[in-house]
Amino acid sequence: MTESVEDLARRFADFARDHGAGAPLYGQLATYAAAHPEVSAMLLQAPPTQRLPVLMFAAVHDLLLVGAGPELARFYPNLTDPPASGDVGPVFGRFLAEHGEQVAATLATRHTQTNEIGRCAVLLPALATVADEVGEIAMLDVGASAGLTLLLDRYAYRYSPGGDVGGVGGLGDEGGVPLLLCGTRGAVPVPRRRPRLSARLGLDAQPVDLQDPAQARWLAACLWPDQPERFARLRGALKLARAQPVEVRAGDAVTDLASCVDLIAVAGHPVVTTTWVLNYLSTERQRAFVAELDRLGAGRDLTWLSLESPVLTPGLGFLERADEDGSVLHQVSWRSGRRQTERLAVCHPHGAWMHWGA
Numbered sequence: 001m002t003e004s005v006e007d008l009a010r011r012f013a014d015f016a017r018d019h020g021a022g023a024p025l026y027g028q029l030a031t032y033a034a035a036h037p038e039v040s041a042m043l044l045q046a047p048p049t050q051r052l053p054v055l056m057f058a059a060v061h062d063l064l065l066v067g068a069g070p071e072l073a074r075f076y077p078n079l080t081d082p083p084a085s086g087d088v089g090p091v092f093g094r095f096l097a098e099h100g101e102q103v104a105a106t107l108a109t110r111h112t113q114t115n116e117i118g119r120c121a122v123l124l125p126a127l128a129t130v131a132d133e134v135g136e137i138a139m140l141d142v143g144a145s146a147g148l149t150l151l152l153d154r155y156a157y158r159y160s161p162g163g164d165v166g167g168v169g170g171l172g173d174e175g176g177v178p179l180l181l182c183g184t185r186g187a188v189p190v191p192r193r194r195p196r197l198s199a200r201l202g203l204d205a206q207p208v209d210l211q212d213p214a215q216a217r218w219l220a221a222c223l224w225p226d227q228p229e230r231f232a233r234l235r236g237a238l239k240l241a242r243a244q245p246v247e248v249r250a251g252d253a254v255t256d257l258a259s260c261v262d263l264i265a266v267a268g269h270p271v272v273t274t275t276w277v278l279n280y281l282s283t284e285r286q287r288a289f290v291a292e293l294d295r296l297g298a299g300r301d302l303t304w305l306s307l308e309s310p311v312l313t314p315g316l317g318f319l320e321r322a323d324e325d326g327s328v329l330h331q332v333s334w335r336s337g338r339r340q341t342e343r344l345a346v347c348h349p350h351g352a353w354m355h356w357g358a
């Protein structure tokens with residue numbers, strides 16, 4: 001696709017319009033970029049599919065995280081408390097003029113990459129319910145990124161009812177692990193004890209190696225500074241993961257699924273999890289993913305917990321309502337060759353709340 005600088009400027013303007021209210025800092029940066037062609041044009045350094053404002057913001061943020069640009073860092077709520085107020089645009093412009101080469105190198109080589117452990121708060125009640133049914137669980141997280149979701153039995157949780165009566169309770173903090181807060185509606189089956197994981201494995205097209213400080217830092221660089229709570233939980237999860245490393249294999253969600261399931265299934269009932277991954281696959285590959293699970297489920301008991309956006313994953317067959325644009329948790333179970341699909345909850349994309357039974 002041939003894109004003009006005007007196209008890219010429009011992309012920044014759209015970002016400012018869509019996200020400026022919830023993310024004021026990035027809204028201001030996007031407004032500045034939209035009005036300055038030399039800034040919008042920098043995105044041309046990225047491969048066509050990656051020419052997104054968030055990639056540019058992550059490239060800048062990555063440099064701030066290593067101490068470059070203290071003048072700009074004063075405006076970042078995760079780096080300065082309280083952050084500076086006023087017009088950040090010209091400061092952003094000066095930073096780019098000074099660090100343009102480094103930003104361009106990042107744009108050319110990286111794509112945005114996150115690992116949001118807040119989603120574990122949504123998975124946990126479902127996983128614990130499966131554990132009550134089948135006993136020990138062998139978990140395979142597909143699209144695992146750095147593998148942080150695979151530590152879901154190690155985090156602390158607090159579930160608090162929101163608008164109406166909801167599930168309440170949690171699992172305690174066992175020594176400084178990240179505490180995940182989740183607002184609930186509906187009868188969330190909040191577990192009283194941690195599910196037992198007898199095996200855990202990740203599969204990802206591009207696993208994040210946490211032993212490499214630059215890769216670990218990039219996970220933080222891709223978070224939005226206007227959401228400071230996400231940094232604290234990422235820091236906590238990284239600490240845990242470094243102390244208790246989990247394996248994430250490089251491979252494809254469809255092609256390498258069977259070999260990974262085979263590997264873990266010797267240790268317990270295989271539960272495959274996908275959280276905001278399958279939207280990266282084409283509709284055809286989404287169908288192939290489900291077909292592969294069906295094939296495996298015909299031969300052994302298996303569970304799939306899917307936390308995805310139905311509208312972005314039409315190939316999964318979960319799109320029941322045309323206006324379904326949120327995150328939805330589904331459980332698909334294969335027992336003695338019989339497949340059963342249950343819609344469990346509607347959720348916040350990062351797990352801040354969930355509505356069980358919605």
Ligand SMILES: C[S@@+](CC[C@H](N)C(=O)[O-])C[C@H]1O[C@@H](n2cnc3c(N)ncnc32)[C@H](O)[C@@H]1O
Binds near residue numbers: 253274
């Ligand atoms: C938005 S991240 C979500 C990561 C994690 N599941 C979470 O919820 O934080 C999407 C992940 O899917 C991975 N991915 C994309 N396409 C894939 C594929 N075909 N096979 C395996 N992993 C893939 C990416 O590398 C990335 O780590």
